[in-house]
Amino acid sequence: MTPSPDLRAHVAILDDEPEIRQMLSLALEEAGFRTSCYARATEFEASLKRTTPDVCLVDLGLPDRDGLALVHRLALESGAAIIIISGRAQVQDRVTGLELGADDYIIKPFDPAEVVARIRARLRKGRSDADRSADTAHFADWAAHFDRYILVRSNGEEVPFSHAEGEVLRLFLESPKRLISRAQMQESLGGAAGESFDRAMDVRISRLRTKLGEDPKNPRLIKTIYGAGYIFLGDVTWV
Amino acid sequence: MTPSPDLRAHVAILDDEPEIRQMLSLALEEAGFRTSCYARATEFEASLKRTTPDVCLVDLGLPDRDGLALVHRLALESGAAIIIISGRAQVQDRVTGLELGADDYIIKPFDPAEVVARIRARLRKGRSDADRSADTAHFADWAAHFDRYILVRSNGEEVPFSHAEGEVLRLFLESPKRLISRAQMQESLGGAAGESFDRAMDVRISRLRTKLGEDPKNPRLIKTIYGAGYIFLGDVTWV
DNA sequence: CTCTCTTGTTACAATTCGAAAGAATTAGGC
DNA sequence: GCCTAATTCTTTCGAATTGTAACAAGAGAG
Numbered sequence: 428m429t430p431s432p433d434l435r436a437h438v439a440i441l442d443d444e445p446e447i448r449q450m451l452s453l454a455l456e457e458a459g460f461r462t463s464c465y466a467r468a469t470e471f472e473a474s475l476k477r478t479t480p481d482v483c484l485v486d487l488g489l490p491d492r493d494g495l496a497l498v499h500r501l502a503l504e505s506g507a508a509i510i511i512i513s514g515r516a517q518v519q520d521r522v523t524g525l526e527l528g529a530d531d532y533i534i535k536p537f538d539p540a541e542v543v544a545r546i547r548a549r550l551r552k553g554r555s556d557a558d559r560s561a562d563t564a565h566f567a568d569w570a571a572h573f574d575r576y577i578l579v580r581s582n583g584e585e586v587p588f589s590h591a592e593g594e595v596l597r598l599f600l601e602s603p604k605r606l607i608s609r610a611q612m613q614e615s616l617g618g619a620a621g622e623s624f625d626r627a628m629d630v631r632i633s634r635l636r637t638k639l640g641e642d643p644k645n646p647r648l649i650k651t652i653y654g655a656g657y658i659f660l661g662d663v664t665w666v
Numbered sequence: 667m668t669p670s671p672d673l674r675a676h677v678a679i680l681d682d683e684p685e686i687r688q689m690l691s692l693a694l695e696e697a698g699f700r701t702s703c704y705a706r707a708t709e710f711e712a713s714l715k716r717t718t719p720d721v722c723l724v725d726l727g728l729p730d731r732d733g734l735a736l737v738h739r740l741a742l743e744s745g746a747a748i749i750i751i752s753g754r755a756q757v758q759d760r761v762t763g764l765e766l767g768a769d770d771y772i773i774k775p776f777d778p779a780e781v782v783a784r785i786r787a788r789l790r791k792g793r794s795d796a797d798r799s800a801d802t803a804h805f806a807d808w809a810a811h812f813d814r815y816i817l818v819r820s821n822g823e824e825v826p827f828s829h830a831e832g833e834v835l836r837l838f839l840e841s842p843k844r845l846i847s848r849a850q851m852q853e854s855l856g857g858a859a860g861e862s863f864d865r866a867m868d869v870r871i872s873r874l875r876t877k878l879g880e881d882p883k884n885p886r887l888i889k890t891i892y893g894a895g896y897i898f899l900g901d902v903t904w905v
Numbered sequence: 906c907t908c909t910c911t912t913g914t915t916a917c918a919a920t921t922c923g924a925a926a927g928a929a930t931t932a933g934g935c
Numbered sequence: 936g937c938c939t940a941a942t943t944c945t946t947t948c949g950a951a952t953t954g955t956a957a958c959a960a961g962a963g964a965g
Contacts, residue, residue, distance in 0.1 A: 522783040525784060545764060548764045589951095589953080626954085630953080631953085633914060636913090830944095869945090
């Protein structure tokens with residue numbers, strides 16, 4: 428089979444200006460992509476007989492071919508995501524480019540960081556359901572798997588948590604080390620403006636604390652700020 | 667049975683400015699989409715318990731919630747394409763928006779025609795992905811053949827399933843690892859807004875679970891999220 | 906130190922869900 | 936048309952979760 432399969436996503440760059448090619452290639456390689464550059468549409472099309480890139484960056488306004496026609500053919504015949512790069516900034520240009528099958532349209536001058544971000548967005552959707560849903564946060568010696576509704580301690584112990592508990596936990600993990608007021612919580616957790624609800628929140632937090640094995644006298648993760656709200660200590664990294 | 671299923675793609679619009687909502691809604695309806703508008707994140711999130719839009723247009727800078735956190739959750743939990751609309755035009759803003767899971771980022775002020783074109787581009791890609799005409803799904807150690815109404819285990823054992831069971835199973839396999847609310851199910855399975863249907867859904871799932879050989883105390887594939895809905899764990903590949 | 910207000914915890918009630926059993930509906934054979 | 940079988944819905948009761956109420960504990964003001 429393939430001697431050493433390159434697992435990086437493959438981005439084909441088609442642009443007639445050498446500086447742009449180089450800048451894009453550099454930025455994309457740095458971002459972890461494999462790139463191949465082409466100056467002319469004929470070269471590029473020849474390459475398509477050998478390789479199938481995951482993303483095509485196409486500069487409109489190439490010298491040897493009408494770029495839009497090329498985009499249209501690419502859209503129909505290749506499964507790659509197509510991103511147009513163009514100096515033409517009119518809305519009408521963008522609309523026709525997208526209508527002809529492009530997946531995105533970036534206007535020159537552009538920032539390489541945005542190009543990288545947009546390519547990633549395309550690839551993410553492309554591979555879709557398969558490896559998505561890594562909805563997991565790590566903190567202290569826990570890993571919270573929101574897709575499976577369980578907490579896993581570093582020693583392997585599994586503690587399931589309920590939906591209500593998960594809502595609170597997620598809120599904390601989304602803004603760690605920041606004060607979260609009671610009012611904010613109720614707003615976030617779908618509490619209507621009712622007043623009688625406020626104690627339910629306490630119970631939810633209480634139950635969450637016990638599941639996390641907090642010491643009631645000295646909570647290390649969910650800290651109460653008397654009269655203000657709660658704060659989640661602990662370094663959180665989402666995976 | 668279903669009164670008249672609306673085949674148009676469904677676009678949810680979340681923006682706090684009434685004029686923008688109206689402009690977008692008008693333009694999109696004219697372009698052949700079904701739209702629903704929400705002024706606040708809480709309203710919007712409530713609606714997600716009932717319906718599953720194909721595209722979400724989200725204005726950052728909503729008054730009642732951190733928009734980016736909402737985008738992040740949407741990206742993880744809903745299969746919809748997410749398009750951010752924002753007045754913040756810095757490259758860094760766009761990059762973070764896209765990194766958090768948005769599929770596109772449109773800067774205000776915008777032309778409705780471009781919004782339409784970008785939505786179409788998203789739907790096009792999404793559909794080609796979901797338009798696998800295959801009718802067999804593999805998961806765990808099962809293969810579900812929807813054309814023959816049978817489940818085949820890896821050891822060759824065959825278990826037939828009924829139409830009603832198949833509807834539920836298909837719904838699960840089409841969005842695995844994602845919370846599916848009861849309301850969404852009834853919507854999808856042609857249940858009118860009737861209330862008496864409640865338990866029928868349970869029975870369908872119960873039977874499906876036994877056919878899949880689930881342990882009632884510890885279901886590994888179809889998990890119940892109390893008060894929220896169901897979630898199908900397990901990696902699904904359609905052939 | 907005491908009094909008051911806020912928060913934590915426990916017990917209980919209400920809601921939601923699962924599974925079994927019976928009833929209604931549908932489909933097909935004779 | 937009538938009977939049988941399969942499918943699906945409804946009913947029902949037990950189990951799990953979540954909200955509410957009551958009370959205990961703790962923080963802050965004086």
